[in-house]
Amino acid sequence: MNRAIDQALRERALKVIPNGMYGHESVRLLPASFPQFFSKGEGAYIWDADGNRYLDFMCAYGPSLLGYRHPQVDAAARAQLEKGDTLTGPGPVMVELAETLVGMIDHADWVMFCKNGTDATTMAMSTARAQTGKRVVLVAQGAYHGAAPWCTPIPAGVVAEDRAHIRTYIYNDCASLEQAVAAAGDDLAAIFAAPFRHDAFTDQELPDPAYAKLARALCDRTGAKLIVDEVRAGFRLARGSSWDALGVQPDLSAWGKCFANGHPISMLAGAESCREGAGSIYATGSFWLSAVPMAAAIETLRIIRETDYLEHSVRLGDALRAGLAEAATRHGFTLRQSGPVQMPQILFADDPDFRIGYAWVEELLARGIYMHPWHNMFLCAAMTEGDIDMALAAADEAFAAVRARIDTLEPHPVLVAMAAMLEHHD
Ligand code: PMP
16 A cells, blocks of 8 residues: 555654644554545545545544535534634534533533534533532543543643542442542532443443442532543444433543544533533633534534434444454454443454454555554444445455464564553552
8 A cells, every 4th residue: 555645744744743643643552554644435435645545444543423524514514614613702603512412412412512522521520610610520440531630541641639639449349449438528510420431452342330329329418529531432332322221320421532523622521410610610712612513513413313323333243243253263362342332442352462462453554445453443323234245345354354364473562662651650
């Protein structure tokens, strides 16, 4: 595959962008052949800067729910753009969108819009503290809630005081949650939980209903606020709050990524019991109230309500999971496939340093399939059965190719260095 343009862009980027790239879309923790820059996306596909096309199982790390450049969503965005986007005050679309979301999310009596998931989780934390007058916030060990000093997974630039009242418990572990709550004494402001455990580098875990109910009960008992971080999973598991299925309503929920199908908007949703706290914090941003993403969100949410986008993604996810398991077995591999099928995590058994997984996704990439070696992936509603068949055919070849060179595989050097750094930090 030709990568001359990508390579030239990387060289230029190195001069004007620290390390050439930063954050979750940096390819430094991906196999060497993965492109850094993409020139376009359409439906379920992305094209790298050199024009190579891939069936994209990352969906921009979540924002593409219906497929890139969705005609109806983008038409709604364009129509709003003709009228104005970032103005001196919000557009009428803001009220319509807020009403729409309060109508779709059971526990939500109000919403506040922002731009990124980190804005929403950080506002959730501040709201819970403002509402309760307490300080301690519990998060599950290893959970990602964003890139602000209180929650970023990389310690550089963070001081201990930034996290003075952030404490951890183990997801799905009732005893550890009870202990953490007890240790907080009468100073507990909030418990954070993801809809399911979707940590990187590890198997995903669906929520144990007993854990979700306990989190609710402990908040009720102490007056703390239960916050569900829906940024990654929201509207991918349900057409409303992900924990409805467990019979658990949070007090606050943070949303982002996909509810405008890739247009930049996120939000905090909350119950009546948190309205005063939310109204008391100072929260804003130059682009938080821009109208174009709000118009895109209204259209995306209509499609969420009126189509089978979710059932379709689950059907395709089921076919992918079954087909991959079967192909892996045929080539003598055991896959660890976890998480909801429409947000799959695919790891290899007996692959502690990920060298098999890295080789496999490289072989897939060479065959036009973009998969990730350690982060959960996403299916979008624009994918078809034909796409899944193509992915399975490529996977079959990729298993064979990895099998043929299994004795020559090496672990990824940056991954090894980072694991050592994090271990040292702990
Ligand atoms: N919470 C969760 C669960 C996430 O997955 C993410 C982003 N991956 C965030 C918060 C932060 O969102 P953003 O990157 O938009 O700030």
